[in-house]
Amino acid sequence: KAGVTQTPRYLIKTRGQQVTLSCSPISGHRSVSWYQQTPGQGLQFLFEYFSETQRNKGNFPGRFSGRQFSNSRSEMNVSTLELGDSALYLCASSLGPKRSGGSNEQFFGPGTRLTVL
Amino acid sequence: TQLLEQSPQFLSIQEGENLTVYCNSSSVFSSLQWYRQEPGEGPVLLVTVVTGGEVKKLKRLTFQFGDARKDSSLHITAAQPGDTGLYLCAGDFAGYSTLTFGKGTMLLVSP
Numbered sequence: 001k002a003g004v005t006q007t008p009r010y011l012i013k014t015r016g017q018q019v020t021l022s023c024s025p026i027s028g029h030r031s032v033s034w035y036q037q038t039p040g041q042g043l044q045f046l047f048e049y050f051s052e053t054q055r056n057k058g059n060f061p062g063r064f065s066g067r068q069f070s071n072s073r074s075e076m077n078v079s080t081l082e083l084g085d086s087a088l089y090l091c092a093s094s095l096g097p098k099r100s101g102g103s104n105e106q107f108f109g110p111g112t113r114l115t116v117l
Numbered sequence: 118t119q120l121l122e123q124s125p126q127f128l129s130i131q132e133g134e135n136l137t138v139y140c141n142s143s144s145v146f147s148s149l150q151w152y153r154q155e156p157g158e159g160p161v162l163l164v165t166v167v168t169g170g171e172v173k174k175l176k177r178l179t180f181q182f183g184d185a186r187k188d189s190s191l192h193i194t195a196a197q198p199g200d201t202g203l204y205l206c207a208g209d210f211a212g213y214s215t216l217t218f219g220k221g222t223m224l225l226v227s228p
Binding site: 033104105 | 157158160161165207215218
C-alpha cells in the first residue's frame with residue numbers, strides 16, 4: 001500500500017507570494033491533518049479535514065487555509081508569505097476521527113520544505 | 118492547551134550505549150504514541166500505548182506507559198547509528214480530538 005505523498009518536496013518563495021501544497025493520503029484513509037514543523041516550535045497542528053470538512057483548526061492566522069477533495073486528497077494554501085513561514089510542512093493521514101471509528105495514529109508524508117526569502 | 122514535555126532535548130552517545138528518553142504531562146493521556154523522524158523525512162509511528170503500566174518492545178526499543186498514564190519512556194538498548202533521529206511523543210488527551218506533540222529528543226549515535 002502506497003504511503004502518504006506530498007508535493008512538491010521543496011519550494012522556495014519570496015515574501016508576499018502565496019503557495020499551495022498538496023497531499024495524497026494512504027488509500028482508504030479519510031482524515032488528513034497538516035502540521036508545521038520548525039526547530040524552535042516543534043510540530044504544530046494546523047488543521048484536520050475529514051469528509052471534505054475542516055474538523056479542527058490550530059492557532060494559526062487566516063493566511064493559512066486548506067481544503068479536502070472527495071477523493072480525500074488535501075491541499076493547504078499560505079497567502080502573503082512571511083519569512084517566519086519557512087518550515088517543513090507535514091501532512092498526515094489516518095482512517096478517521098476517533099468518534100468515527102478511527103484513531104489518532106498518524107501516518108506522515110515526507111513533508112514539503114518551504115523556504116521564504 | 119495540553120502541555121507535553123520531552124527530555125532530554127538532545128542526546129549524543131556512542132554505539133553500544135543504552136539510553137532512555139522521557140515524555141511527561143500533568144494531564145492523563147488516553148493513549149500515547151512514539152514516532153521517529155529521520156532527517157528530511159516525516160515522522161514514522163513506532164508504537165501506541167494505551168493501558169497504564171503497559172510495556173511494549175520493538176527489537177531493541179522498550180516503551181513503557183506510566184501507571185497513572187501521565188508519562189512514558191523509551192529505552193534503547195545497545196544503540197546503533199541507525200537509531201539516529203528525532204524521537205517524538207504524541208499524546209492523545211481525553212476531550213481533545215487532535216494529538217499534542219512534544220518537541221522531541223534528538224538522538225545522535227556515533228560509530
